[in-house]
Amino acid sequence: MSMNNTGEIKARMKSIRQTVQIANAQKLIAASRIGKAQKMLADAKPYHENIRQTIAELLALHPEVLTPFVGAGWTTSLKPGFLVLSSDTGLAGGYNSNLVKYAEQELTSMEHKPVTVLVQGHLGRDNLNKKGLPVDMTQELRAGTPTLHDAGVIAKKVMSLFEEQEVDGFGIVYTKYHSAARLEPVHEKIFPLPPETFGNAGIVRSDVTFEPSPEAVMEMLIPKYIKGFIYGCLIHAWTSELASRVSAMDSAIRNGREMLGKLTQAYNRARQAAITQEITEIVAGANALVE
């Protein structure tokens, strides 16, 4: 672009100013949602912790009560399924590309290749599909503000794939939120879960009875645990996406302001040059008349 035309520079400055404004709005929205997401995580914690604790207590008293979801370790999984949490919206810096890169690397380096991959968010879905992973393109899991309902739908889906023996285990790849400066793509196991997952039950009273039976209580708890776990992952992924967006918008705003500074200088210079030229022309014309 020529830097000599004042009109052109002005138009460009106007468009940059608009971009900065949009980036600023995006940043504010994302930042306010982070607080909300963290509150959701904190609100869900006591419930989820107690479910985990109850399972631990049950297993401490009745170690023989196992369900297909609680048992052998990951190593025995010969046809694992995977759930990958990406996003539907861009403008989040390297959030999706980092996740896709990590997921591709993790899933292709496994000894037993995944037989199916469910992806939340079309950005990850399209990219992982292009990389040749067995992405189930019929499952359009929507990304966005996580809800318990979404977590329930996903939990039901992964559990039914397991019960129908399409897969013999399920893993999840998502971005864990440690802090705004530390977002880490991770690979975790949804099930089957070794009994140790539920931690130490502490001191358990041996006079407690489980109604109608320990098996029935276990059967009630495990799907709740899995749903709660997935809900937690959804919130982590969502918070990470928002944090990426805040920092991406921050640098966009910074770049925009820097560019505006340079353009203001260029504009002033061009304006000055135009004035100087005009004066020169007038003076030259006047001189010619005098002569």
Next chain:
Amino acid sequence: MKTFKLLIRTPERSAYEGEADAIVFSTPEGRIGIMANHMPIVTAVAEDTIEFKLNGEERTAAIGQGVCKIFDNVVEFDVTSMEWSDEIDAARAKEAFERAAQRMKEQADRVEQARNQASMARALARLKAAGGGVT
């Protein structure tokens, strides 16, 4: 009357924390009532209404599936949802019930049927808590 401590937690909030004289709720095997000094049990909770009594006053709520743990006069519920009877939109619950009933008639798929049954149970619990009937 001797009271006990009652806690109801859902994944969205700590829905209730306080004292109660007695409660009545449903397990997969039928309704049970709990009063102070109950023996320690852990029981599965079915989707239905829960009735509270405190100082002669009664309140009703709809709760989702989960577990109830009773130890030393502390009763803890971990359930998928809880709504007080006055928070429930009876008209919406009725609509949901009818929708699920309609789907029950139309679909044969086993998984879908289980889902419909769950929707019906949920709608029914909410309707009962709100004091409305099905017909």
